Amino acid sequence: MARLNFDVASRVRFVLGRARRIDVGSVVRRARLAASQHDRFAPAVLADMLWSAAFRDTAFNDYFELDFAMLTREERRTFMTSPLSNHIATKYDRPDKRDLFLDKIAFNRAFGPYLGREWIDLREVGPEGLEDFGRRHELIIGKFPTGQAGNGVERYVTADVEDWRAFHDRLVAKGQILVEENIRQHPALAEVCPGTVNTTRVNAFFDGERTHILSWAQKFGRGEVSDQPISGGFYTMLDDNGRSYGDGHTGKNTNRFPTHPDSGASIAQFQLPMVEELRALVAKVGRVVPEVPYVGWDFVIGENGPLVVEGNWLPGIYEHKPSVTGIRTGTRPRFEAVIGR
Secondary structure, eight states: OOOOOHHHHHHHHHHHHHHOOOOOOHHHHHHHHHHHHHTTTTHHHHHHHHHHHHOOOHHHHHHHHGGGGOOOHHHHHTTTHHHHHHHHHHSOOOOGTTHHHHOOOHHHHGGGGOOOSSSEETTOOOOHHHHHHHOOSSSEEEEOTTTOOTTEEEEEEEGGGGGGHHHHHHHHHTOOOOOEEOBOOOOHHHHTTTSSSSOOEEEEEEEOOOEEEEEEEEEEESSSOOOOOTOEEEEEEBBBHHHHHOBOOOOSSSOOBBBOOOTOOOOOOOOSHHHHHOOOOOOOHHSSTTTEEEEEEEEEEEETTTEEEESSSSSSOOOOOOOHHHOOOSSSHHHHHHHHO
């Protein structure tokens, strides 16, 4: 089988960069917690974590969150890790095009036909324009253009706005100069969590001819504007047909979600709707900026079909959590089949 191969210099730079920022106390705490969760000897787990970080492209968080303490070396090798994703992104994603994915406004301009929602830039639209926009939409979303992981995102009820000039000034002062209409999601997603727009993460690679889906996961929120873990969100990995592999999890602890804690809807039996339509959209957006072939896309299955929310040139990893799902193999073989050729 093909392997992900990266030059020694890039690996050394990455390891040295991590070593300079190491928080020894945090690493020791993770090692102790992993040892207690999996009934292992803590010093041995710590030594293994350090060895894996230095020689196996495994960040300390990866080791802990992917339950490496309970896996064999062969099983570990089937999982994607943060350093591996970083190596792919820095090797293939052209630096001069990455800003299109770092700035949400630039992204919206580049991917306008696939957004499926209205948006405005408050640097170009004054209070009157914002009011006109708000009159058309019951809910609007204010965003930091460069915010990540759900930071800087807030939801506003337009009926509550009494002074649109003051509201415009407040949004600009907070840095929320990107304003979008709230997305109406598919009933199958609203049934699970109606208060959050629940996104589907698709990590994909465009090889110059075809956009390959490398992994995908369905994220669920807890009623907040964001479905990220910082807002109580969690996810479940999806199989090739868009069906959940099992219980949901955050990856960060041993919590499991066989059902949604608020709605009671099944997570273990969740089926993503409009799978073929989503595949078709992935194929289209992957071609828009071919200089950035490796992207972590966030989509939403809307009422009338899938739409793109954002793209990340440095994708975070989404993987099975063996202690929750019982699945002891990961998605790396698919990455290697496509990128390691």
